[in-house]
Amino acid sequence: MSSEWPLWEVFIRGQHGLNHRHVGSLHAPDAEMAINNARDVYVRRNEGVSIWVVRSIDIAASSPSEKGPLFEPSNAKVYRHPTFFDIPDEVGHM
Amino acid sequence: MYAQMVKTDAPRIKSRSEMDPRERAFQERIDAGQKIEPKEWMPEGYRRTLIRQISQHAHSEIVGQLPEGNWITRAPTLERKAILLAKVQDEAGHGLYLYCAAETLGVSRDALYDQLHSGKAKYSSIFNYPTLTWADIGAIGWLVDGAAIMNQVPLQRCSYGPYARAMVRICKEESFHQRQGYDILMKMVKGTTAQKAMVQDALDRWWWPSLMMFGPSDDASVHSAQSMAWKIKQNSNDELRQKFVDQTVPQAEYLGLTVPDPDLTWNEEKGGYDFGEPDWNEFFEVIAGNGPCNAERLGARRQAWDDGAWFRDGLTAHAEKATARRARSVAAE
């Protein structure tokens, strides 16, 4: 019985100047075939200008339980947003 | 629908007070319209129901290629052939988007294929009917993809993120499917008497199976109620069927066709059509594996999988060799 091809995550750059965005995954024996398959599965209608594929097992992801330590510190630092500071209208655009 | 009569393991729906705190928090997130993502905690029943529903949907897309594939080599013009090829390729894509959504729930692709090939998993009843003439290809796009759209549009709002996102991609592509089918029929009804008769015959054969796609009335079904509470189903089967009939009858009239239902009448009061009951015995027979093409469809799937084994293995061997070669040359440097 043959073994399953590895899983790859597919990222597409939609247009020049934009970031690559995750669109889904697929199975393929190697990177080259993964790109070929991504062409057939994810860009049948001109959806992009560039394809990245990454083995799914090579992606390290944060877990939902880490939400606090990862994202809470930034909540407390409201002064990072420009609206924290009141600048009088007379000063003009800043 | 593409996923018909999905079971939820729920004997009945739990009340808030019977839920443990995690379940309650989960249900509250769903009620608030939040999406559930792969690694988050979810009730085991939610996970299993989704796997059943998404994989059934995926299997339907894959098996659904077969009745139409039957006409690719016999399409009447090169352009029709190219269009049908693109349509069938889309269906393969739909199957793949959905399989990868199911895999995020912790089931392997091979396990899903195995469930299909062993006959354990179901796929939509509609694909067990034969495509006898070119008009059937038009009727499938118009009616079958039309019915699929009815069901898939609300699923874009489903609570499970990867499934909802797969549905968004699918819905973008479905409109082409339905229109190319209707376009085939518009051409044919302007043709010879024989061609027009062929279209009527296709409608006669596909009408009732299309209405059956929505599944039997589920107003009293615990499974449907549970799926609705989890927002992996948004409308009742009867609601969607009614919408489909209301949308489709005028389209049939435009083609100059007669819908094969003596009970079909406009009901001014409800602002929709009254219509007859599909033959649910036939539906249950098809679901049980006794439709006109069940054996042929599964046989074709199994054969494709078995005949492709040497090719899959060959590519795996090639990839392993290439990796080993690269490792050797790095070591030699």
Ligand SMILES: [Fe+2]
């Ligand atoms: Fe589809």
Ligand SMILES: [Fe+2]
């Ligand atoms: Fe379809």
Ligand SMILES: [Fe+2]
């Ligand atoms: Fe379709």
